[in-house]
Amino acid sequence: MSAVEAKQYLDGLMAYVSRVSAAQLNDYFKALNLSHTIQPSALYRVEQTPVVNLDPIKPKKLLIMALGVILGGMLGVFIALIRLMLRKRAAKI
Secondary structure (H helix, E strand, O other), rough: OOOHHHHHHHHHHHHHHHHHHHHHHHHHHHHHHOOOOOOOHOOOOOOOOOOOOOOOOOHHHHHHHHHHHHHHHHHHHHHHHHHHHEEEEEEHH
């Protein structure tokens, strides 16, 4: 999808969401006996043009492996300490 297609899609989506949201809010205001109305153009505004990332997103294998080793080691030490504490408590009784 090119940047132009992405912008067209986003503009269409925002226009649809604005119309539906404004209609729902106006119905809500009407149910509350309020005379306030909201225009669809007042709800959303696109500040920047969308940018399409052409590079594929890849998982960071090295970071995932490092975190797994560190967290696995911490979990192993935690379990060993809990077992040691339970063993000492059983020996006292």
